[in-house]
Amino acid sequence: MELCIQAGVELPEYPSRRRTQPIRMLGKKMIDRGGIIMPPKSTHSDEVLELDTHRALERFPPPVDSDVVKIAQSTLNAYEKVRWGVAKLMRKYTVKACGYCPEVHVGPWGHNAKLCGEFKHQWRDGKHGWQDATVEEVFPPNYVWHVRDPNGPPLKSSLKRFYGKAPIVVEVCVQAGASVPHKYKPMMRLDIVVPDSEESRLVA
Secondary structure, eight states: OHHHHHHHOTTTTTTOOOSSOOOOOTEEEEEEEOSSSEEEEOOOOHHHHHHHOOTTTHOOOOOGGHHHHHHHHHHHHHHHHHHHHHHHHHHHHHHHSSSSSOOOSSSSSSSOOOOOTTTHHHGTTTTOHHHHEEHHHOOOOEEEOOSTTSSSSOGGGGGGGGOOOEEEEHHHHHHOOOOOOGGHHHTTTTOOOOOOHHHHHHOO
């Protein structure tokens, strides 16, 4: 959201004050504060309600079985498009991530607030360890175990080294019938035959 606002997108739920001219800085020293700050525009749109996921299962009916595969494929394409867009915006706008906790800051320098939640590094006195962020830190994927057959037997902990993982969005879409993207196939370990429990001890 913040990257899109920095790029000029007006979001009604996040009104933003914008300067008529950019701030000019030399290193960390501010030379010009820019133009007059414009007040945020008060706009109300019904499109924002469609993006609200709170109690979405009660507001929207379940999809028809014939549309599930198409919805899964379009969702997977949208997920990849968002990741591609985030990577493109990160080339234009600097994003910093803390090396100790999951906090992310959009801007050329990380803020100086002592809010780091990783308390085992007390010598830092709560300061963040800022470094250049990656796409995974800005748009973090939650990885889950890949289940080849949702209707089959459950996964066994003794065979976990033979199972693969995938982002949860990819796993849900694949189980719904979407085609597996090529870059996720090695992560999901689709080319490995999972042995039986009796055969696992015989595998090197």
